[in-house]
Amino acid sequence: MRSAVAGAQRIVVKIGSSSLTVRGGRLATERIDALVDVLAERRKAGAQIVLVSSGAIAAGIAPLGLSRRPRDLATQQASASVGQMLLVARYAASFERYGLTVGQVLLTADDMIRRAHYRNASRNFERLLELGVVPIVNENDAVATDEIRFGDNDRLAALVAHLLRADALVLLSDVDGLYSGDPRQPGARLVSTVLSAADLNDVVAGSVGASGVGTGGMASKVAAAQVATSAGVHVVLTSAPRAADALAGADVGTYFAPTGRRLPTRLLWLRHATTxxxxxxxxxxxxxxxxxxxxxxxxxxxxxxxxxxxxxxxxxxxxxxxxxxxxxxxxxxxxxxxxxxxxxxxxxxxxxxxxxxxxxxxxxx
Missing domain, CATH: 2.30.130.10 (PUA domain)
Known part of the structure; x- marks a missing residue:
């Protein structure tokens, strides 16, 4: 089943803040370059890649002289405004090593909830991919409010996979897969394959993996995987250093098998992207x-x-x-x-x- 990921032609890859930054909020350029090395290789092999990247708020922490991730909305928005510039500039420079152009796509939940916005986003993505661009996607934290947010980029990535009718979704974290319990505790086992919801009956997916700079935990990744697989998307959850193996279909992390069939985009939007x-x-x-x-x-x-x-x-x-x-x-x-x-x-x-x-x-x- 993992061979479907190896052969996927349209892939959404999501990476979290903790995998891109170091303590204090500074961008870890060597980690970004390592990820881009993997994605560029797959792109050069003919696949279309869309990268959903967290890290804007975290990247703004150090330049603004903050000691930790801000908790109030106004400072989060300010940090995102500064950090998003740094994040995309770093990606642009890294992809340029391979002659690849990136494009920034910032979305709010409203862009998924409102049909006209949803269609506009779809057209933009399709045209970027036709032109050979690698879209870099993030929630528009600079304008998003507490009332209208995705909550975390795991859900955003799953909805983007829906929007693009992607073949595969790869969720990269600082944990190497889904465990039956807290992997820091004895007895926790790696769940290698999830074929249906029944395989999750004995799994306790809490906030393991969440850091001081990110918002998503393991529960949000499982929920995102279930959203994507319900429309026929193959999903792999693993750590960022194992991205190449995951894309190659190797037995790493946790593989979530599709549980449903592809639906018309209109119904996918209605079921998963509306409130x-x-x-x-x-x-x-x-x-x-x-x-x-x-x-x-x-x-x-x-x-x-x-x-x-x-x-x-x-x-x-x-x-x-x-x-x-x-x-x-x-x-x-x-x-x-x-x-x-x-x-x-x-x-x-x-x-x-x-x-x-x-x-x-x-x-x-």
Whole structure:
């Protein structure tokens, strides 16, 4: 199964802050060069490479005279503004040794949540790759807020893999793979292969691997792997020094096998890159129609509405037991729906006889 990674033609590689910086926030140029050596070799072999790189906030710590990673949002944004310049300049210089050009792509969660932004990002990536550029991706920490963030670049990398319909995602950390428990404790074993969620039943994925300069721990990497594999992407989680072996399909780190099939980009976006603005509670018959028969959602099957949304916003469709079964783009404003609940299309005026959520705008969860 790891041979699929070795043969991948479009690869997303994510590396964390702790693998790029040394104590005090200074960029470790020798580590960046070592990573670029590996990626450039794969790029020269014909593969398309997209690098999701953390490190902007960490790289700004030393130039700003800070003693540690800032905790308040304003100082984080300031540190990212300074550090991002240094980070990309270092990558540009390193890739230039191989005659390769890099391009900076800064994203916020809003770019994934809003359909128009998502499509624009997709077009930009595709054109950069067509031109032979290596995109360097990071969250736009200089403008991102606490309310609208990816939270960590592991999730961002998984969503970028979705966006690009990548063949493989390689998550590089300061830990050499997923362990059954804290690898610093006796008895913890390396989990070599994850074929399904059942293989994670005995795994305790906490914050091991998180450092004073990063935000992601092992749990976030496992969650990112599950997002990517659900759409057919092969994932390897290992340490940065083993990047070459991971890309070559060697038995290093933890391999996550695809658990789902590739879906249309629109449904991938809807399922994984949107945040619901409200909830529609369905009766049992409507749940059956939506989930089993893949039917559109009609007003007759809705028992309750919550949230503040407008037509075109994503909403979750929830069973009477409180389980989210699907996400879709709603055709009505929240204020329009209460008078329609439980009524058939024949019992409402002509203006309200369209589907509440059309089946083409539905992604099962």
């Amino acid at each position: 619901p603005r409200g909830h529609l509670v369905l009766d049992d018959g409507a749940v059956e129609a939506v989930v089993s028969r893949r039917a559109s959602l009609l007003s007759a099957g809705i028992t309750a509405v919550s949230g503040d949304f407008v037509a075109g916003d994503p909403v979750d469709l929830v069973s009477s037991a409180g389980m989210s079964v699907a996400r879709g783009l709603v055709a009505y404003d929240a204020s329009e729906l209460p008078p329609l609940l439980g009524k058939s299309t024949h019992a409402v005026g002509p203006k309200y006889r369209r589907e509440v959520v059309h089946r083409d705008d539905l992604a099962l969860l």
